[in-house]
Amino acid sequence: MGQYQLNSLIKMANQIAANNTHIGDETAEAAMVANHLSKFWARSMKAQIRDYLESDGSELLPIAKKAVAQLGS
Template sequence: MSDQQLQNLIKMINQISDNNLHHGDESEATEVVANHIKKFWARSMKQQITDYATSDGVELNSVSRLAVKCLMK
């Protein structure tokens, strides 16, 4: 996957996280984001964002980071 594709994934997961903060606290938003990623993202997309989060992850917001951790369980 190219750098541009990774940047798009980072942007998407951060937007999904931002859009779900209305659920109350970060833990609720994290669960919603993780479930969204599990249901709608391709395996390759999930692998790329997981690899990014474990190697660097600096551009992920806090909810995105927590959601990716949920994916790794």
């Protein structure tokens, strides 16, 4: 995947995280985001966002970072 695709994944992960901030508990919010990513993202998408988190991750919102960190391989 190229930089454009990575930017799209970052944007989507942040949007999903932003849409799940209504609970008020960061741990539960991150779990909801991780669950969503696990269910609806392709393995290649999850791998690329995990790689991004490990190499930089600076553009991910805190909840998105926690969620991506929870993703299995």
